[in-house]
Amino acid sequence: MQNPQKQKQQQHIKKRGNVHNQMLPQYKNILISSFLLWMCLLQKQSSAFVTYSGRKSISPSFRFRTSYGTDIKNNNSNNAPFLLPTKTAVVSAAPDNGGDEEYDNEATTTMTKIARDTKYMKQALDCAKLGYGSTYPNPAVGCVIVQSSEEEGDVILGRGFHPKSGMPHAEIFALLEAAGHVEDGIQAASSVLVKTTNQDDDDEAEKELSKKVHSLLQTYIQPEGAKQLFSDIFKNDDTKTTTAYVTLEPCCHTNKQTPPCASTFLLASIDRVVVGYRDPNPYVDGGGVSVMRSNDVTVDVLNANVPIAQECSNLVRYFAKRITSPVVLNGGSSDGVENINGKKKRFLRSLAGRMKRDGSLVEIEWTGSGNNNLSSTTDADEAGDIDWEKVTSEIILNIPPSPQWVTHVDANLWDHELVLLRLGNIISKKKGVKVLGETLVNTYLKGSTIVQVVGHTVLLYRPKFPKPVITFEE
Incomplete structure (x- = not known):
């Protein structure tokens, strides 16, 4: 017969084992939850410090550099909503001793920049739609030029759209307004469209605008016309940045009636260009972006997966078929x-x-x-x-x-x-x-x-x- 005391000890051990087995799943769930929480915090901390164009970090414990620049012909970046310019971006870990506020501001600035780009590209799309249907066989394109500074914020300098084939592109009408040659680039572009009503009914102001715009466009197509109209109009101090938002990549070819828009942007000393969609035209096909980047202009091309970029591509989908089929x-x-x-x-x-x-x-x-x-x-x-x-x-x-x-x-x-x-x-x-x-x-x-x-x-x-x-x- 077994010793009662030994039997009692065995029952106690068995009871403790049952308790441990019951508590093990709970411990396991707690460990998994803690690990997931730690990973989320780490992910939030790391993603908060991705900068747009290599802003210098302050006293980080460590950092590494990575390039977000992507070949425009291989528009397949999934790292950020936008394809960043071919410059080095800084990804920094949180500092050991404070400084969180500065890094949060940096992250906020980046997110604000993305939201701002989306906002003005949407306005450029609205401009482009004004010309849809009247530009055949050319695509409908819109442009908005914005000047930004810490003191004044964002100021829209000019807007434009491509009115019809044979006429200057959207960028030029936006530049005409930005340079002060016309009061409204949209009205200037509209003035060259064929009137469906009797022109005798037009008021004197419309007639004068139409006459003025045609005179400016005649100047623009001359060999030195673009330089005469737009030379260094955006040459500012370092406190201001001028950005052009264009739904389609600015052209760079010369086998047409008007000068290339990419070169005109360079003459105007534009700081940055945001492109909604790469031009599928074999005469362009990334060439406009390359021309501007090679002349120290920051160019951001929207990632094709972003909704606003899809709207830009959808607007010219039939043009893309005509030019590539x-x-x-x-x-x-x-x-x-x-x-x-x-x-x-x-x-x-x-x-x-x-x-x-x-x-x-x-x-x-x-x-x-x-x-x-x-x-x-x-x-x-x-x-x-x-x-x-x-x-x-x-x-x-x-x-x-x-x-x-x-x-x-x-x-x-x-x-x-x-x-x-x-x-x-x-x-x-x-x-x-x-x-x-x-x-x-x-x-x-x-x-x-x-x-x-x-x-x-x-x-x-x-x-x-x-x-x-x-x-x-x-």
């Missing part, structure tokens, strides 16, 4: 994919018929007033003497489709691939419809193919880029 660049023949033979055309006609029956086919009518002189061609047409290519050329010259109409057709072709154009309002003879359709394709809607001409309608097809939606049956 092989079917447009190669005239509709890229690796045989866009070679539309007779069998494929029959398939597309059949598909368009089904889409029309179920109401899903996009149909767009040319709403122009028409060419009143075409009625006189009826007798000549019956005699076979009409040169329809000449007639349609005159139509395009005298009553061209509005940029808004072309923008609408172009967008629907990219989105739906098949679009039916109704041209009865612009040309009365069916024989001229096909020629007019070909002229539209070759002049405005490059990369499109005429699938069918029936009556006064033209069925167009253009494959979506980068991946077509319509697949041809074998």
